[in-house]
Amino acid sequence: LIGEPLSPYTGVRVKIAINDFELKTSGLDAQVGLALKEYFTSILNTTKRFIITSPQEADLIISVGVIEFIPESSGGKSGLAGGGSAASGFMGGLLGEALNKANMQLSLRIIDRISSKVISSRDIQSQAAENPGKKTKTPHDKAFKAGLSEYAQEPMGKVIHDCLIEAARYIAQNVPLNYYNPPR
Secondary structure: OOOOOOOOOOOOOEEEEEOOOEEOOOOOOHHHHHHHHHHHHHHHHHOOOEEEOOOOOOOEEEEEEEEEEEEEEOEHHHOOOOOOOHHHOHHHHHHOOOEOEEEEEEEEEEEEOOOOOEEEEEEEEEEEEOOOOOOOOOOOOHHHOOOOHHHOOOHHHHHHHHHHHHHHHHHHHHOOHHHOOOOO
């Protein structure tokens, strides 16, 4: 399923525009928001269901808000004693291994450009935890080389990938059939 959010498609495409990601949480800078939008755009392109265009030419506007973006929680890399990773000292052995958990939540809206009516909306959330001693598998994708590289091989990379794949799947499954018009 990695890289392919849906089954193959060869029909008529819908014209959509993707707004800049609205960063509704602290700790995120515009560069990460831009990198998330670029990665999401590439995922939507792989579905072969959409023509991504400017807002003036689109039939639908996709609006995405980042509600939660937590690369680490529950002790993180420093563990309870604050002396490096749990594997690096006896305190980690005594206290158990601290988990590196990541969390992300998106608010997604599909909006008709002409009427400004919200056709469909949903919150999408993903969470992942690191297995101590193992790297987290994330797709080998150019998105993780640019802008999001610090999250590659980390739980946050998996969370980003899973959230954006689910968002693409949701959009493809919730665009009304009447938007799949033949090209003009």
